[in-house]
Amino acid sequence: MTSMEVIIGIDLGSTTTKAVVLDIEGNVIGRGITNSRSNYDVAAQIVREEAFVRTRFTLVERNLQAAGGVIGSLERNLKLEQHLELLARLRQAMSMLAGGPKHRGHAGELAARLGVLGDEMERRARSQFAPGATRRSDFFRDLAGGDFMHIAEGLADKAIPFDVLCSVFDAAILGVECLPIERAFERHINTALQSTLSEEPLGIAAELRKAVDAARATELVELSTVGTGYGRARLPFPKEQIRSEILCHGLGAHAMFPDTRTVLDIGGQDTKAIQVDSDGIVTSFQMNDRCAAGCGRYLGYIADEMNLGLHELGPLAMESHTRVKINSTCTVFAGAELRERLSLGQKREDILAGLHRAIILRAMSLLARSGGINDQFTFTGGVARNPAAVQALRDLVRENYGQRSINTSADSIYTGALGAALFARRAAERKAA
Amino acid sequence: MSELLTAGMDVGSSSVKTVIVANGTPLVMRTDRIRRRDLRKVIEESYDAALAGADLERKDIAYLATTGEGELVEFRRGHFYGMTTHARGAIFLMPEARAALDIGALHARAMKMDERSKVLSYRMTSQCASGSGQFLENVARYLGITLEDIGPLSCTASAPEGVSSICAVLAETDVINMVSRGIKTNDILKGIHLSMAGRYLKLLRSIGAEGTVAITGGLSADVGLAQAMRERIEIEKLDMNVLTDPRAIYAGAIGAALWGAFRHDVLSRRNVA
Amino acid sequence: MSTVRKEDSMLLQKEMISDHYDRLARAHDDGKKVVYTFVPGNLNELVRSFDLLPVLPEINALQSGMRKLSGDYIAEAEKHGHSEDVCTYVKCDIGMLKKGNIGPTGKRLPKPDLLLLSYTGCFTFMKWFELLREEYGDDVPVAMLHVPYQANGRIEPHQRQYVVRQLETEVIPRLEEVSGRKFDPDRLREMLRLSSRAEDDLVWTLESAKHKPSPIDAYFGGVYYIGPMFSAFRGTQEAVDYYATLRAEVQERLDAGAGPITPEGPMKNEKYRLVVEGPPNWTSFREFWKMFYDEDAVVVASTYTKVGGLYDRGFRHDPDHALETLADYCLGCYTNLGLPTRVELIERYIREYSADGFLIHSVKSCNSFSVGQLMMLRQLEERTGVPGAFIESDLVDPRYFSAANVKNRIESYLQMLDQKRGAAA
Amino acid sequence: MTHSLESVLAHARSLADDIELAEVRRWKEKAPGRRAVGHMPTYVPRELIHAAGMLPVGIVGGGDRLEIIRGDAYFQSYICRIPRSTIELALSGKLDALDGMLFPAICDVIRNLSGMWSMIFPERYVHYVDLPQNFDSAVGGAFWRHELETLRRDFEALAGVTITDEALRASIAVYNENRRAIRDLYAARGRQPWIYPFSETWQLLRAGNVLPPEEHTALLRSYLEVAPTDKERRDRDHSRVVLVGMFCEQPPYGLLLTLERAGCYVVDDDLLIGLRWLKDDVPLQGHPLDNLVEGYLNHSVMSASRYAPEGHRGSSLVESVDRLEAEGVIFCAASFCDPALLDQPMLVAALDRKGIPHTEFKYSEDTGQFAVIREQAGTFSDSIRLWATE
Numbered sequence A: 001m002t003s004m005e006v007i008i009g010i011d012l013g014s015t016t017t018k019a020v021v022l023d024i025e026g027n028v029i030g031r032g033i034t035n036s037r038s039n040y041d042v043a044a045q046i047v048r049e050e051a052f053v054r055t056r057f058t059l060v061e062r063n064l065q066a067a068g069g070v071i072g073s074l075e076r077n078l079k080l081e082q083h084l085e086l087l088a089r090l091r092q093a094m095s096m097l098a099g100g101p102k103h104r105g106h107a108g109e110l111a112a113r114l115g116v117l118g119d120e121m122e123r124r125a126r127s128q129f130a131p132g133a134t135r136r137s138d139f140f141r142d143l144a145g146g147d148f149m150h151i152a153e154g155l156a157d158k159a160i161p162f163d164v165l166c167s168v169f170d171a172a173i174l175g176v177e178c179l180p181i182e183r184a185f186e187r188h189i190n191t192a193l194q195s196t197l198s199e200e201p202l203g204i205a206a207e208l209r210k211a212v213d214a215a216r217a218t219e220l221v222e223l224s225t226v227g228t229g230y231g232r233a234r235l236p237f238p239k240e241q242i243r244s245e246i247l248c249h250g251l252g253a254h255a256m257f258p259d260t261r262t263v264l265d266i267g268g269q270d271t272k273a274i275q276v277d278s279d280g281i282v283t284s285f286q287m288n289d290r291c292a293a294g295c296g297r298y299l300g301y302i303a304d305e306m307n308l309g310l311h312e313l314g315p316l317a318m319e320s321h322t323r324v325k326i327n328s329t330c331t332v333f334a335g336a337e338l339r340e341r342l343s344l345g346q347k348r349e350d351i352l353a354g355l356h357r358a359i360i361l362r363a364m365s366l367l368a369r370s371g372g373i374n375d376q377f378t379f380t381g382g383v384a385r386n387p388a389a390v391q392a393l394r395d396l397v398r399e400n401y402g403q404r405s406i407n408t409s410a411d412s413i414y415t416g417a418l419g420a421a422l423f424a425r426r427a428a429e430r431k432a433a
Numbered sequence B: 001m002s003e004l005l006t007a008g009m010d011v012g013s014s015s016v017k018t019v020i021v022a023n024g025t026p027l028v029m030r031t032d033r034i035r036r037r038d039l040r041k042v043i044e045e046s047y048d049a050a051l052a053g054a055d056l057e058r059k060d061i062a063y064l065a066t067t068g069e070g071e072l073v074e075f076r077r078g079h080f081y082g083m084t085t086h087a088r089g090a091i092f093l094m095p096e097a098r099a100a101l102d103i104g105a106l107h108a109r110a111m112k113m114d115e116r117s118k119v120l121s122y123r124m125t126s127q128c129a130s131g132s133g134q135f136l137e138n139v140a141r142y143l144g145i146t147l148e149d150i151g152p153l154s155c156t157a158s159a160p161e162g163v164s165s166i167c168a169v170l171a172e173t174d175v176i177n178m179v180s181r182g183i184k185t186n187d188i189l190k191g192i193h194l195s196m197a198g199r200y201l202k203l204l205r206s207i208g209a210e211g212t213v214a215i216t217g218g219l220s221a222d223v224g225l226a227q228a229m230r231e232r233i234e235i236e237k238l239d240m241n242v243l244t245d246p247r248a249i250y251a252g253a254i255g256a257a258l259w260g261a262f263r264h265d266v267l268s269r270r271n272v273a
Numbered sequence C: 001m002s003t004v005r006k007e008d009s010m011l012l013q014k015e016m017i018s019d020h021y022d023r024l025a026r027a028h029d030d031g032k033k034v035v036y037t038f039v040p041g042n043l044n045e046l047v048r049s050f051d052l053l054p055v056l057p058e059i060n061a062l063q064s065g066m067r068k069l070s071g072d073y074i075a076e077a078e079k080h081g082h083s084e085d086v087c088t089y090v091k092c093d094i095g096m097l098k099k100g101n102i103g104p105t106g107k108r109l110p111k112p113d114l115l116l117l118s119y120t121g122c123f124t125f126m127k128w129f130e131l132l133r134e135e136y137g138d139d140v141p142v143a144m145l146h147v148p149y150q151a152n153g154r155i156e157p158h159q160r161q162y163v164v165r166q167l168e169t170e171v172i173p174r175l176e177e178v179s180g181r182k183f184d185p186d187r188l189r190e191m192l193r194l195s196s197r198a199e200d201d202l203v204w205t206l207e208s209a210k211h212k213p214s215p216i217d218a219y220f221g222g223v224y225y226i227g228p229m230f231s232a233f234r235g236t237q238e239a240v241d242y243y244a245t246l247r248a249e250v251q252e253r254l255d256a257g258a259g260p261i262t263p264e265g266p267m268k269n270e271k272y273r274l275v276v277e278g279p280p281n282w283t284s285f286r287e288f289w290k291m292f293y294d295e296d297a298v299v300v301a302s303t304y305t306k307v308g309g310l311y312d313r314g315f316r317h318d319p320d321h322a323l324e325t326l327a328d329y330c331l332g333c334y335t336n337l338g339l340p341t342r343v344e345l346i347e348r349y350i351r352e353y354s355a356d357g358f359l360i361h362s363v364k365s366c367n368s369f370s371v372g373q374l375m376m377l378r379q380l381e382e383r384t385g386v387p388g389a390f391i392e393s394d395l396v397d398p399r400y401f402s403a404a405n406v407k408n409r410i411e412s413y414l415q416m417l418d419q420k421r422g423a424a425a
Numbered sequence D: 001m002t003h004s005l006e007s008v009l010a011h012a013r014s015l016a017d018d019i020e021l022a023e024v025r026r027w028k029e030k031a032p033g034r035r036a037v038g039h040m041p042t043y044v045p046r047e048l049i050h051a052a053g054m055l056p057v058g059i060v061g062g063g064d065r066l067e068i069i070r071g072d073a074y075f076q077s078y079i080c081r082i083p084r085s086t087i088e089l090a091l092s093g094k095l096d097a098l099d100g101m102l103f104p105a106i107c108d109v110i111r112n113l114s115g116m117w118s119m120i121f122p123e124r125y126v127h128y129v130d131l132p133q134n135f136d137s138a139v140g141g142a143f144w145r146h147e148l149e150t151l152r153r154d155f156e157a158l159a160g161v162t163i164t165d166e167a168l169r170a171s172i173a174v175y176n177e178n179r180r181a182i183r184d185l186y187a188a189r190g191r192q193p194w195i196y197p198f199s200e201t202w203q204l205l206r207a208g209n210v211l212p213p214e215e216h217t218a219l220l221r222s223y224l225e226v227a228p229t230d231k232e233r234r235d236r237d238h239s240r241v242v243l244v245g246m247f248c249e250q251p252p253y254g255l256l257l258t259l260e261r262a263g264c265y266v267v268d269d270d271l272l273i274g275l276r277w278l279k280d281d282v283p284l285q286g287h288p289l290d291n292l293v294e295g296y297l298n299h300s301v302m303s304a305s306r307y308a309p310e311g312h313r314g315s316s317l318v319e320s321v322d323r324l325e326a327e328g329v330i331f332c333a334a335s336f337c338d339p340a341l342l343d344q345p346m347l348v349a350a351l352d353r354k355g356i357p358h359t360e361f362k363y364s365e366d367t368g369q370f371a372v373i374r375e376q377a378g379t380f381s382d383s384i385r386l387w388a389t390e
């Protein structure tokens, strides 16, 4: 059995937990992400496992001369298997709950409905992971939750009201989320390979199988791990393996865009403005937390309010031509203001555009406080995935600071984890020396 | 003498409450949740449904008074502000009350009044929705329980868990953390209730409230909150006792209808004179 | 040995304070009169020369903070209509008054016979004593001393003259009325002489931090060292003795190459040398301090230790020009300096004390300190190339001290200094 | 020439909103070498600026339309809004028309802002106007006289002229006229608040920040003349209130409308108090500087930012309530405004002693949501109205 030494950085964010795996040369070979809404240990375990799955795919890729699109479909099929495994657990948990004392009056009927629901969820899952299909979210909770609610609405009636179904789901999902899936690649890759090969016959099937086997058999040896982020204090790591998220974001942004001098990170519950020097060393920073106004959660709240997915928010706001000025500073009041404005007949996209600008305006203050916006400027964190937020930022930067190169990346949500991994690599080097 | 019929409508941020009062006694009381519907429509429907419930028509009502966001009601006769009406409603329902605490979806309002419901001093929360009804609603959603369950569950708590974040939005993360740490639902709710109670007591103290305090508005239905307030009053050794009434969620609308009757009298006397 | 000696000065100070509060508690029975006044711009020698006893509400407020009573006091004041937004010292003081005016040693404080309102460096002082006057009733006289602002970075002759004229026409006559004694310039001169001796030793102590390792913490330890000088003891023999004892102790640590004393014993390895601007947080003072010494960070200079008098730029009370020297003292207190002067002062501290970094602790209460601190941060970083950190909390309002946040910031900052050092090496 | 009410109001509105000082630039362009000197709220001796041929310009922050980008880099969240929006305006070049800036001693915020200004704009004229808190003419008077002489020399240098006593007397006369017009406006509104609504008088007053005093006086006079011509303006079932606490940071216009809609007639206020700091005409005979000193020491308004001797805090408020037959007082202070908020408990005590009802809330210049204020003011006005018969 071969083994491979890896270095890991974990960013325990308030909303999502991210992991980055580096090889000994410092190349990124795996990333993982999960929602943080569970026990921090478990989140860290899950995300590490996720990143390892991805790492093994990288190994497959490396073992294979011409992989083409096959890795993508292999990954998708593996995700499906993971999803189905979780779904099975969810169904089990729900049927346990349905048999509990709370539902004594309608246990049989409830179980029947849940059975129908489960079958339909499974069917939908398969189609969501079919070739070419798109998914609303990367997380089981969101996908399963969305499907469940949608199906339950149709199934609910007087006998089994919607609220009852929802309460069963809400209770069940919490338990399911707290259990890690171990060795997912090892256990599911064969099935996934089977599915992939059945989707389209491949000329390189034998080679692929060999590469997969090799990847599966490789032992991943953790040389060094560093944790960071909001929940870092709760990681079961010794102190020297924990770094402030500020430093990690600074270093991570520097690694992704070496000319970065200013970093803005907008996460779920905090916003950070960081200045770094030419070595990625933080020279000053400002941070906002404890209030959801102006953070990613603000957008999440608004999305819920409008019954939209997070990723739909930005594109809709981009359709606006006449932006509305939003007055509320509090997220909840912004929700109320939104309703009020909608009832006055203002357009959704215009209000949304105003909301995005409001968030970015808050970030601009923080940036100003941290020392302004210097060239180059890197925007990271989950909100950087939102095109309207990026647009609002570009506008405001241009209006107030003039020309600046603004970097964003699809992987920007991993910036903190990448920084942590780089710190881990330094520690490993020091240990070796 | 024929009946004097007046109506009160309390247009809130989460629901519309309509009450019809005949000679000082409520005949019909109803709540309509707004739930992303067109507010004007909800208002009209609620009013007409309330009238239908008493076999009445709009023309039978001598005075329709609104409160809350009642400016939206074009067919009203007069408007009274929230604290005026809640004080009146509170005194009507709980005559011994000398202060009222109206807790709605977004704000809490404290008022101190005399036995004739004259408002002596008052204050409301602003700028931050922490500790409001919306906050509890969010928590309930993430705990997977219904609003009606909150109060009774909270009352069964044995080891309330303190909450650190009081942001109505971020509470969710806190709550989920607690759930995953194995904290029981009732203890979580109780912890939240205690922290809310602390804020409300501070609000009440800031206006110099003493004696009987009536809780009105949506959260008056939450027995856990009242319980938590009693406990904190005990601990802080305050000279207050808390009362609720099943009809207290309508206090604003009742108050408006009663003030409407008063104004009607004043105005008709003026006409006579 | 050194720890035993260290306790000498601590014990001495404790004793002085408790004696003082005893005397205050008995004052009216003993036929003594008391004057309430403020730390910055306090005219302790003048007050004492009339045999009057000073009460310093700011000290009471910070003591209430350290004894974790301030939260209740503030709530009490807010209940009586004092705004959430204003200085918490004021509210803490008024809350304490409303709850019986029990001082830090558990003894009741006497009612003021005079409110000596020295309006130095802070506008809130004026309102504070107007509010106290409201509490005590108009029969408590107020002596108003308006100290103009050093906007131009120097004391102008007409400013000095304005203060001296007020001393002559407003302050001294009121003190004479209240005490029933005539002003005695010789007695005042004698006290000023004692002041300047103690001032020499205080400055020596504070400047000992220029050594590496520093034998003192000039902020967390510093607030104790300035105690007698800034409160009721300037101009007394007791203060002279205290500072001589303190100096001897510090000298000993210096000779031994020892670091400062912390609540958990002497600090061993000085890793970071910091300059701090802004007053400390009192409600979590120990916790706050611990965040520093746990990381081996020592504060080598601070501006807070200059609020009750700026001595390390040469000023000493001058017995030969009694009223002028009091005027100069008032005009020269730290928060009465223009912002550019404050920036220059900190810049000098960073250089002269070879600091690795500087930290601004910005408190919500105090506009006099806080307004402009963000700009000071930028200016100082630019001028010195030393990175700064910015932390926000409050003086005595426990609601505004978020330990987790402050710790996160301090940790991040120190890690940043470390990283920077690593890169330079 | 008579103007319609509409055109007077439109003119006033555009001037009140003129945070970018377009009017000042226009004035400067009319003749070469013209200069303008800005000042923060409350009192500065505008007469001296005027006598040097310069334009005094009142700066009151950025209101609710200015987006704050850089301003927050200078001020923590717990500091009022006016300094940050003023810095924002300055940094974005919107105050470039000003050749100098005065910071009167109103509070520690403005005091420290003066130092910040001198660091940000080292090349511009900046002066901290240290108003005396001692009102003895031999002590505080002498100090103030010295300050005025310094200002006189400074302005002479800045404008490149000599300020003769004659010129100064003429300027005092101009400002006497202006203050008289403002007093007339307040008196008229006190009598008939429905004819001169608060939301309008505020805009008229604000126009005085950027207009030359002669033009401002004329504008006020035409308003006083034409406002009664609007026959729509009728007395309504509103309560008469006095507003306190808005002497520095200005409330957003929406707040004024909210108060009116909630049923309040504002019969007195302390908005832009600096324009009428001196309550009486300053005599023209005698030495003009001595007269200004005397005006400041003995004929100025009571305000939170000046020391009130024993028994004086609150008396002028009570006097104004009595004189105007107001039914209540609304404390409406800017958030984090120390002077106003520290003053409040004393004023409240003075009102309580007289049984005058009062309520309070806070705002900031960029407050955008008025729901809470509407409810508070509405409840206040309700309670006055419903219990008026008592």
Ligand SMILES: Nc1ncnc2c1ncn2[C@@H]1O[C@H](COP(=O)(O)OP(=O)(O)O)[C@@H](O)[C@H]1O
Binding pocket: A012, A013, A014, A015, A016, A017, A036, A266, A267, A268, A269, A270, A295, A296, A297, A298, A299, A300, A310, A311, A312, A314, A381, A382, A383, A384, A385, A386, A413
């Ligand atoms: N696909 C997406 N489209 C738009 N916004 C997103 C998307 N994914 C995440 N976000 C935003 O990012 C936020 C989470 O950011 P993240 O950096 O993961 O937070 P943290 O590090 O605090 O956990 C969410 O609240 C959401 O607003």
Ligand SMILES: Nc1ncnc2c1ncn2[C@@H]1O[C@H](COP(=O)(O)OP(=O)(O)O)[C@@H](O)[C@H]1O
Binding pocket: B011, B012, B013, B014, B015, B016, B068, B103, B104, B105, B106, B107, B132, B133, B134, B136, B137, B147, B148, B149, B150, B151, B216, B217, B218, B219, B221, B222, B223
């Ligand atoms: N039984 C209950 N337990 C707890 N909260 C409740 C209950 N019933 C209603 N509420 C809360 O009351 C709020 C609505 O109060 P209401 O006074 O009607 O508000 P508004 O007038 O602002 O619409 C909602 O936020 C809801 O969460």
Ligand code: SF4
Binding pocket: A290, A291, A292, A293, A329, A330, A331, A332, A333, B127, B128, B129, B130, B166, B167, B168, B169, B170
């Ligand atoms: S409730 Fe609103 S203002 Fe309050 S902390 Fe949360 S988002 Fe911020």
Ligand code: SF4
Binding pocket: C058, C087, C088, C089, C090, C121, C122, C123, C124, C125, C335, C365, C366, C367, C368, C369, C395
């Ligand atoms: S504002 Fe600052 S200087 Fe003034 S009293 Fe408060 S703490 Fe002291």
Ligand code: SF4
Binding pocket: D080, D081, D082, D083, D106, D107, D108, D109, D110, D248, D249, D334, D336, D337, D338, D339, D340
């Ligand atoms: S609003 Fe108040 S605190 Fe702010 S600058 Fe003006 S007077 Fe000072």
